[in-house]
Amino acid sequence: MDGTTARRDDAARTPDGRARGTRGPSGGGGTHRTADERRAQLLDAAVEILREQGLRGLTTRAVTTRAGVTHGIFHYCFGSKQGLVRALLERELTGTLDSAWGAATGADDVRTALHQGLLAQLDRVRTDPGRLVLLDELVRAARQEPDLEDPAAWEQARYLTEIESRLDTWARTADLVWLAPTADVAALVLATADGTVRTWLVDRDDARARRTVDLAATAIASLARERP
Incomplete structure (x- = not known):
């Protein structure tokens, strides 16, 4: 073969x-x-x-x-139960990627694409916070248990790979270059998305969360420059 x-x-x-x-x-x-x-x-x-x-x-x-x-x-x-856990993580991750970063597909510029993606992910959590809390608990447990460590690492790696791919696509479309490695920018986007969601889960402050998304999209987009 x-x-x-x-x-x-x-x-x-x-x-x-x-x-x-x-x-x-x-x-x-x-x-x-x-x-x-x-x-x-x-x-x-x-x-x-x-x-x-x-x-x-x-x-x-x-x-x-x-x-x-x-x-x-x-x-x-x-x-096995581990297979079930992995499948749960895969389904949630696929849904998040499709709803959040799929929303940014038609954006005209990097800043708008980032803003749409981060906001869509926030809105997904606002729509059903209970499900995310439980699945987040599942991920944390997977990272703490030796037999479930692989699904958690796989979940994060896939998310980073998808974001990095989006960043590369947006840069090529707009004829831009990132001032930092796209893998590092992707990690920043993921940390921003997680931080925004977790903060909202605590304070449920919609206005603050949206301001955070606005600032984050602008800051991350500033790492892209026109190609020389």
């Missing part, structure tokens, strides 16, 4: 190594669903448990009971 074929094969598979769109075993009531549908069903159940009971309540038995499926289906979809 050559490198191109291997990459295509990887892309056709889910994070747990199974082919996308394949059907797993049926759950209760004889209903047949695809593996992707079963994963979504179990992830929804896991989020409900996190909301109600916190991380301590997130057990395999609790998730399967809430979803109304067998343990066999759970292990088919995720393999």
